[in-house]
Amino acid sequence: MSQQRTGTTDGPDFPDLPEATVARLPEYLRALHHLSEDGHDTVSSEGLAAAAGVNSAKLRKDLSHLGRTGTRGVGYDVTLLIDQIEQVLGLTHRRAVALVGVGNLGHALAGYAGFGTRGFRIAALFDADLGRVGEQINGLTVRHIDELPETVLQEQIAIAVIATPAHAAQHVADRLVAAGVTSVLNFAPCVLNVPEGVDVRKVDLAIELQILSFHEHRKSALTALPAVQKPQHNGAEVAS
Amino acid sequence: MSQQRTGTTDGPDFPDLPEATVARLPEYLRALHHLSEDGHDTVSSEGLAAAAGVNSAKLRKDLSHLGRTGTRGVGYDVTLLIDQIEQVLGLTHRRAVALVGVGNLGHALAGYAGFGTRGFRIAALFDADLGRVGEQINGLTVRHIDELPETVLQEQIAIAVIATPAHAAQHVADRLVAAGVTSVLNFAPCVLNVPEGVDVRKVDLAIELQILSFHEHRKSALTALPAVQKPQHNGAEVAS
DNA sequence: CGCGATTTGTGCACGGCTTCACAAGCGCCT
């Protein structure tokens, strides 16, 4: 069931995709699914790049890392490319995901349809609050966090989502790792300390806004300035 | 005016912070607030770097762009540094944010306390569904999206969050831009097309999981391979 | 059967980001 690298067959042994490429592949995949639904069976690098919002040369270089995927003079086979990207991303089977923290955000995530349609299955919900344990959300029963080890084992869970308050996140992460989880998506606004071999990605809504705030601040300072400079993008033409 | 160090009153002169630095400043800010609550009044670059999960040299270089902030042999004044970062990020006043799309995720975002505590104020909620207009969420009334222009003007809204389904996101973005919004945080899984001068940041939950899935896939392929293993790893923190 | 139109795949150069290593500066202790 795991991917073997015997290489004799058509086994795609990935030779260390650049991290930046990996981060873009899901975007290509989404764009390809969209194109496929629209009836396209081939697409040029220019077209796909536009749909994914990137430079076409970048896209070609990204895809070149997957092996020979396109046909010169024609473009890329949409279905074939979807298969290849899904294979590389390990999306050939639905991955079971655990969600810890069924509060405000956790509730929304548990009901988010995008997970189900893009390769994942929320296999279990957990919370530490006994008042929430037993609650039914989207066909799943919220379990107490003490049941984590057996559930992770039983459902073959390798990826977990933390949607708890920040003060509980590290503790939850420790228990997840102890239970065998090796990838964590953290929505709590704090830094997680995990042992080597465990991947953590963080999504912090306030940080995203603060980055936007910086650019807002900068833009409003520029409008008060004479247009001597010529930065890459400027000019909010909106009247105040 | 932007580069002068004449030291007038409160001249907000930024010397073009690197984008990577801007993306980390919010993390430093959060860590600093945490340290401040714990009673620390100074912190070393090593300590702050650990709290923010980055390299200490990187942190020092980042902070050096803000001007002289630390004291050699001592460290950084926590309160002073908080003020400086907030100034650079434009967080000296609460920024009004509009939230469009009060569905599953939008509901959670509207109730997310992290916005309020970190420099933002959700000033208005919008939805296109008449069945949702008028609903009360967290003390705010959901308005119809047609009221966008006047509300944006009235509440001085420059930043908006899109939490609609993907098929509606581009239309909403167009209307937001037309109303005067110049920064957008997009939760819809699609590429937004906006005119120059408008900033867009995207948060796609499924993409984050797919990136984790790739690393899972890679890890399981490595464990099945007894020969070579790569100790090099990025993104994981060293345990205490 | 060959030629031209088209598109991929990639060598190369450039810029930005990261990291090391160390000099410069600051406070404290004697």
Place this chain on the structure above:
DNA sequence: AGGCGCTTGTGAAGCCGTGCACAAATCGCG
């Protein structure tokens, strides 16, 4: 006052990512 230890700030080197520009490859058509 002077030295010593500690910490910041930064020069420099290296790495990664990006984008241009073009050769190689493929298809269609006359």
